[in-house]
Amino acid sequence: MARVVVDVMLKPEILDPQGQAVLHALGRLGFDGVSAVRQGKRFEIEVDGPADADLAARAEQMAATLLANLVIEDFTVRVEG
Amino acid sequence: MARVVVDVMLKPEILDPQGQAVLHALGRLGFDGVSAVRQGKRFEIEVDGPADADLAARAEQMAATLLANLVIEDFTVRVEG
Amino acid sequence: MARVVVDVMLKPEILDPQGQAVLHALGRLGFDGVSAVRQGKRFEIEVDGPADADLAARAEQMAATLLANLVIEDFTVRVEG
Amino acid sequence: MARVVVDVMLKPEILDPQGQAVLHALGRLGFDGVSAVRQGKRFEIEVDGPADADLAARAEQMAATLLANLVIEDFTVRVEG
Numbered sequence: 001m002a003r004v005v006v007d008v009m010l011k012p013e014i015l016d017p018q019g020q021a022v023l024h025a026l027g028r029l030g031f032d033g034v035s036a037v038r039q040g041k042r043f044e045i046e047v048d049g050p051a052d053a054d055l056a057a058r059a060e061q062m063a064a065t066l067l068a069n070l071v072i073e074d075f076t077v078r079v080e081g
Numbered sequence: 082m083a084r085v086v087v088d089v090m091l092k093p094e095i096l097d098p099q100g101q102a103v104l105h106a107l108g109r110l111g112f113d114g115v116s117a118v119r120q121g122k123r124f125e126i127e128v129d130g131p132a133d134a135d136l137a138a139r140a141e142q143m144a145a146t147l148l149a150n151l152v153i154e155d156f157t158v159r160v161e162g
Numbered sequence: 163m164a165r166v167v168v169d170v171m172l173k174p175e176i177l178d179p180q181g182q183a184v185l186h187a188l189g190r191l192g193f194d195g196v197s198a199v200r201q202g203k204r205f206e207i208e209v210d211g212p213a214d215a216d217l218a219a220r221a222e223q224m225a226a227t228l229l230a231n232l233v234i235e236d237f238t239v240r241v242e243g
Numbered sequence: 244m245a246r247v248v249v250d251v252m253l254k255p256e257i258l259d260p261q262g263q264a265v266l267h268a269l270g271r272l273g274f275d276g277v278s279a280v281r282q283g284k285r286f287e288i289e290v291d292g293p294a295d296a297d298l299a300a301r302a303e304q305m306a307a308t309l310l311a312n313l314v315i316e317d318f319t320v321r322v323e324g
Binding site for chain 1: 180182183184185186187189190191
């Protein structure tokens with residue numbers, strides 16, 4: 001049994017209103033010194049079989065095909081044994 | 082300048098319809114062997130100052146106060162220098 | 163061709179951190195008089211066939227099965243011709 | 244007391260991976276005839292005062308300033324008395 005974690009974030013040049021709202025809210029609540037917040041998505045995927053190069057390749061495909069919109073989002077994939 | 086990453090996931094006992102949709106969709110697209118998917122939120126927060134214990138404590142507070150609903154969600158906090 | 167709109171909101175008694183963040187941010191930005199914000203999900207679904215009672219029943223099922231977690235969320239369904 | 248509802252959807256030309264996942268999942272679950280799904284955000288905002296033209300104007304500003312990224316998202320605003 002292996003585990004794939006995919007993090008999907010808006011590209012840096014794309015404005016992130018959700019992150020902006022959190023940034024303002026943190027200021028309002030007295031958390032000082034916060035200069036930027038970005039909010040993204042995290043997928044935790046349980047997969048049968050070993051955490052090997054084949055799984056890493058399939059995980060990249062899952063992310064690029066279904067989890068992220070590559071025009072506006074970046075993703076990172078991590079495979080854990 | 083330090084960076085705080087907060088991951089927020091629904092608690093394991095809380096049904097996650099978004100994750101379920103991704104699970105079914107992966108099957109439909111031919112990705113076999115996927116047994117579970119959970120979808121959560123990821124916050125990347127830039128903060129002035131050092132990545133020290135004080136920041137770690139404040140980051141915990143941010144997460145518990147504003148980013149997660151502790152009744153239905155768990156969170157993890159990571160501070161990077 | 164018919165259109166189904168499903169709105170999914172956290173139940174009123176469930177704390178909504180995203181809505182809270184927007185509430186604080188609106189205050190910070192000078193929008194006064196806002197007393198509460200809730201953030202939910204909206205699904206717009208295009209379906210072949212007529213906007214009839216059968217579709218309304220199937221739309222209810224879609225929402226209850228896949229789109230909402232009924233333990234923590236409420237939903238409303240609207241069918242448009 | 245008035246209520247503002249803001250719906251935020253990705254623009255039609257922007258790929259929506261979340262909506263795609265729901266589309267595939269509905270097929271997998273046996274819901275036939277669904278040709279497209281888009282997933283967006285819905286904000287329900289309680290505001291002091293009357294549901295008048297001034298509130299409508301402020302609600303437009305809230306949406307354009309904080310709730311939507313106009314490069315990739317469209318929004319609609321509705322004010323209820």
